[in-house]
Amino acid sequence: MQGRKIFLGLVGLSLFLLIWHLVTLGNGRTDVPGPWLTLAGLIELATGGVLWRYIIASVFRVMWGFTLAVLVGVPVGLAIGWSRWFRELVNPLVQGLRPISPIAWLPIAVLVFGGMTWWEPSDLSAIFLIFLASIFPIITAATSAVEGIDVKFLRVATNLEVSGAKVLFQVILPAAMPQILTGLRLALGIAWVVLVAAEMLGVQSGLGFQINDSRNNLRYDLVVAAMVVISVIGMFLDGVMARIENSALSRRGTAKR
Amino acid sequence: MIVETPKIEFRDIDLHFTAEDGSVIQVLDSVNLNIREGEFVCIVGPSGCGKSTLLNIACGFLKPSSGQVLIDEVPVVRPNRRRVFIFQDNSVFPWLTVSQNIGFGLADVSPIEKEKTVQRYIEMIGLSGFEHAYPRELSGGMKQRVEIARALASGPDILFMDEPLGALDWLTRLKMRADLVDIWRQEKKTILFVTHDVEESVQLADRVVVLSDRPAAIRAVVDVNLPRPRNLDDPEYLRIRDEIFDWMGLDHHGIAAKSV
Numbered sequence: 386m387q388g389r390k391i392f393l394g395l396v397g398l399s400l401f402l403l404i405w406h407l408v409t410l411g412n413g414r415t416d417v418p419g420p421w422l423t424l425a426g427l428i429e430l431a432t433g434g435v436l437w438r439y440i441i442a443s444v445f446r447v448m449w450g451f452t453l454a455v456l457v458g459v460p461v462g463l464a465i466g467w468s469r470w471f472r473e474l475v476n477p478l479v480q481g482l483r484p485i486s487p488i489a490w491l492p493i494a495v496l497v498f499g500g501m502t503w504w505e506p507s508d509l510s511a512i513f514l515i516f517l518a519s520i521f522p523i524i525t526a527a528t529s530a531v532e533g534i535d536v537k538f539l540r541v542a543t544n545l546e547v548s549g550a551k552v553l554f555q556v557i558l559p560a561a562m563p564q565i566l567t568g569l570r571l572a573l574g575i576a577w578v579v580l581v582a583a584e585m586l587g588v589q590s591g592l593g594f595q596i597n598d599s600r601n602n603l604r605y606d607l608v609v610a611a612m613v614v615i616s617v618i619g620m621f622l623d624g625v626m627a628r629i630e631n632s633a634l635s636r637r638g639t640a641k642r
Numbered sequence: 643m644i645v646e647t648p649k650i651e652f653r654d655i656d657l658h659f660t661a662e663d664g665s666v667i668q669v670l671d672s673v674n675l676n677i678r679e680g681e682f683v684c685i686v687g688p689s690g691c692g693k694s695t696l697l698n699i700a701c702g703f704l705k706p707s708s709g710q711v712l713i714d715e716v717p718v719v720r721p722n723r724r725r726v727f728i729f730q731d732n733s734v735f736p737w738l739t740v741s742q743n744i745g746f747g748l749a750d751v752s753p754i755e756k757e758k759t760v761q762r763y764i765e766m767i768g769l770s771g772f773e774h775a776y777p778r779e780l781s782g783g784m785k786q787r788v789e790i791a792r793a794l795a796s797g798p799d800i801l802f803m804d805e806p807l808g809a810l811d812w813l814t815r816l817k818m819r820a821d822l823v824d825i826w827r828q829e830k831k832t833i834l835f836v837t838h839d840v841e842e843s844v845q846l847a848d849r850v851v852v853l854s855d856r857p858a859a860i861r862a863v864v865d866v867n868l869p870r871p872r873n874l875d876d877p878e879y880l881r882i883r884d885e886i887f888d889w890m891g892l893d894h895h896g897i898a899a900k901s902v
């Protein structure tokens with residue numbers, strides 16, 4: 386089974402590479418590059434020195450934006466799911482902000498945070514955009530996780546007169562955890578996707594900057610090479626989240642596998 | 643003569659739900675019942691007649707439409723830890739270990755005291771060695787024991803049990819019944835136990851309350867004056883069982899009689 390899965394995956398990938406190769410046959414670096422040019426570009430990026438610095442810059446921004454979104458989004462989502470009063474207070478605002486693409490915030494983010502230097506100039510605006518992109522799926526997941534808690538567990542707490550922090554940490558959070566973790570994994574995926582857009586303006590490093598910069602230099606081989614790097618790191622981050630999710634679930638005997 | 647005040651007193655309990663189309667569904671119809679301290683009472687009745695509803699009202703999870711439940715002469719307003727409800731489907735927390743589950747309701751005691759209490763109930767339910775196991779590592783019967791231990795650990799004087807053995811296989815049920823009677827004797831609790839299994843009720847109870855079809859009214863209260871453990875071949879045991887079958891409109895093999 387495992388062997389067939391890997392085999393078919395490789396077949397699909399090879400077919401794609403073949404078609405890509407044929408479609409881009411004869412193209413130079415200023416045109417859509419083929420797989421070989423892209424590979425050469427990758428090697429150039431990897432040996433050029435900046436790639437590692439850019440990867441670190443990008444991952445750093447995503448981790449900060451995502452972590453802040455978790456710290457704000459999980460409590461807010463839990464509170465919306467728990468308290469009708471809080472839901473009525475906050476939900477219209479959340480629903481109103483949600484349809485605005487994080488990229489629409491880019492000018493405002495650069496205007497507000499662009500002048501501030503933290504790690505390096507304009508890190509803050511990119512972090513802000515990633516925060517915005519990931520907070521809404523987190524809030525939504527936490528809210529529906531709380532609403533989905535089996536009432537029998539809450540009734541046990543009521544019956545035994547357990548309340549406050551103990552109910553939060555021993556009943557509500559663990560009961561909601563599987564769904565929250567699924568939401569976090571989704572949010573991290575979105576955060577990574579938004580990264581490139583967040584690094585389009587006002588930053589001097591990162592994989593998004595690399596794409597923009599290479600385009601300006603008409604080096605499309607480097608553009609696609611950076612895309613490949615983004616793909617690999619994105620899959621790696623998702624793999625880490627999936628691992629966390631699964632280990633948390635298996636501890637309570639509810640793992641999918 | 644000393645007049646004994648009942649531990650639990652149901653006074654004219656009525657309950658109806660209003661369905662979405664406005665029609666009224668009557669579930670309980672003026673239920674009156676007194677239960678003495680330390681008594682083991684079983685409630686039997688056909689499925690859907692309102693047994694769980696009655697138990698929920700007694701515990702304070704649900705308000706009756708009219709009437710009142712008094713416990714120690716005080717009207718029941720909300721649930722509290724002096725009377726613990728045990729659910730039809732197991733509600734042990736899957737994310738806590740056996741000992742964390744049992745200690746869940748123990749807040750206002752010292753850690754040493756808590757540890758001692760937890761240990762005591764783990765031994766009582768025969769789960770020594772499983773202190774740090776998670777519920778997924780336990781069988782259905784073991785999980786139900788943990789649930790009972792969690793309820794007992796918080797020191798209630800009443801247990802409301804809603805078909806607690808319903809999900810277990812026949813042999814496990816038989817064993818659990820014996821253990822439950824032992825626990826009840828040791829701990830001197832008042833137990834109100836819902837079941838739809840007539841045999842189970844006669845094996846366990848001091849008195850069996852037979853409810854009618856919905857709306858549930860009390861059809862009969864049958865005394866079971868037999869020594870424990872109950873001898874299932876005793877003619878008196880069989881007579882009482884058949885009497886309850888009669889009240890439920892079943893023949894003596896537990897099969898629905900033709901004309902009801």
Ligand SMILES: Nc1ncnc2c1ncn2[C@@H]1O[C@H](COP(=O)(O)OP(=O)(O)OP(=O)(O)O)[C@@H](O)[C@H]1O
Nearest residue numbers: 659667669688689690691692693694695696838856
């Ligand atoms: N919230 C509700 N709204 C409307 N009807 C309800 C509601 N809760 C329960 N009922 C009805 O009340 C009746 C009694 O339900 P209850 O759960 O008490 O039955 P039961 O005797 O415990 O049944 P079982 O043996 O299957 O557990 C059922 O017919 C059910 O449809």
Ligand SMILES: [Mg+2]
Nearest residue numbers: 693694730804
């Ligand atoms: Mg029921």
